[in-house]
Amino acid sequence: MPEMPEVQGLVDFLREKLLPSGAPPAVVSDVEVLSFAVLKTAGVPVDALRGSPVTGVERRGKFIVLHTGGVHLVMHLAKAGWLRWSDALKPGRLRPGKGSMALRVRFAPREGPGHDGGDEPGFDLTEAGTRKALAVYLVRDPADVPGIARLGPEAFDVDFAAFTGLVAAHRGQIKGLLRDQSVIAGIGNAYSDEILHAAHLSPFAVAAKLKDEEVSRLYEALRAVLESANANAAGRPAAELKDSKRRAMRVHGRTGEPCPVCGDTVREVSFADSSLQYCPTCQTSGKLLADRRLSKLLK
Template sequence: MPELPEVNALVEFLDREMAGAVVAGMEVGSFSVLKTFDPPIDSLAGLAVTGVTRHGKFIDIDVDGIHLVVHLAKAGWLRWSSAFSETRIKMGNGPLAARVRLDRGDGPHEGFDITEAGTRKGLAMYLVNDPLDVPGIAALGPDPLVGGFDLRPLLARHMQVKRLLRDQKIIAGVGNAYSDEILHAAKLSPFALADTLADAEISRLETALHDILSEAVEQSRGKPAAELKDSKRTRMRVHGRTGEACPVCDDTVLEVVYSGSSLQYCPTCQTGGKPLKDRSTSKFLK
């Protein structure tokens, strides 16, 4: 799933590539992808792109006051092209969800596709006059890389810290992968309860949250969309590394599978050497 650093890189890429372009049209390849009906998609035609910004994991393309908002969900991605054919995309069940064509005066030959792999469809696109009309954006918590962000008040909740980090209504932009990395760097169990953390643990978590995301943003910056997924995978220290050696202590990275997802952690670094039990036993280490 694209998270804050990858979405940030996509936003910067689009902002560069779309500067000065006019939208020639938008085509939808899936009935389910577009969540709004007003403004209609043909209202974009002939309007200039005026900027691209990020809200958490949402991409916001401002087209002369109409906002095309994209949430890539778990399996969505963006693919840029400088050589589209004139053939319009067709409705179907394939991975191509939408196409946006751009024109710089020489015809609608460039732009981007939005794709989604797999059968579980979560990709969402919106056309709105105000980004806050998108429910997910209106409900977002604070962005951890925006000045003035304060983690401590957000931890006053009786919930597992892993779940808290991933809750977009509490903190915007962090998902499964980076929450694993942040908790590993902070030396915290993913099942530690947020409202029971000691001051030293909170300080480590604050530092890890900022440093892991800032480093990932810088390492993603300037990379083309096609390279971002592999770049993310190579940076992970524990996420997706089940059975491999922890780069800090050389212990074996372990995994917990739950609710159709999974997390990875290092027992030595995070849980005092004890393995966490999965939900099938209902025994969680704190």
């Protein structure tokens, strides 16, 4: 699932394409809904976007928000969604089908250096697999999107004192706290694994029982991991962001590989629809975590 660093990378990329310095903003020429399940709102018609200039692109949590004046296109890529940009989309509308295509947004051809005035740039939203969770909203106010209305503060907006309070108030496992968008926005399964590995903490540790030194270590790891990931994503085209993220992971998605810190084998805990990865030596004093939703250490 794309998380804060990759979503921010996509936002920066779109901003560069749609709001180029010294040039007029891009104008939406067409929107094609190719999977009717993807559009989660009915109050604002798709036609309201056509002919509208882009006024801004921003990230809120793991949401991409495309502003066009009075209408906002809000996108959440979920677990298997992605945004694919083209400087020259093929002419002609696509037929809705059962493939990976969910939405296409076209922009009016540009004039000037590097543009012949005929190519229509734009992007597609695609989703792999059969479980369709990609979500698109057309709203008058981004706060009308339930997921945005529930967001907690952005990770970099939480200072140490506030973070300490959030940890102390959370009665569940620390992995769950890091992933809870209503507590801290933008962190998901992958970066919570990476943060916990960097902090040398078990994903099953109970948040409220962490010692002061462990909370401090966790906060420093959160900042360091996300800052590194943001730097890794910065300036990359959309097509490179996913592979760049995978290459940078130390434990997430590395089951069976050696830990880059200690050399121990990275282990996995599997759930019904997800999994987490960790290093026993770095995080659990060498003990293996019980699999299949169990939250106790194996004896």
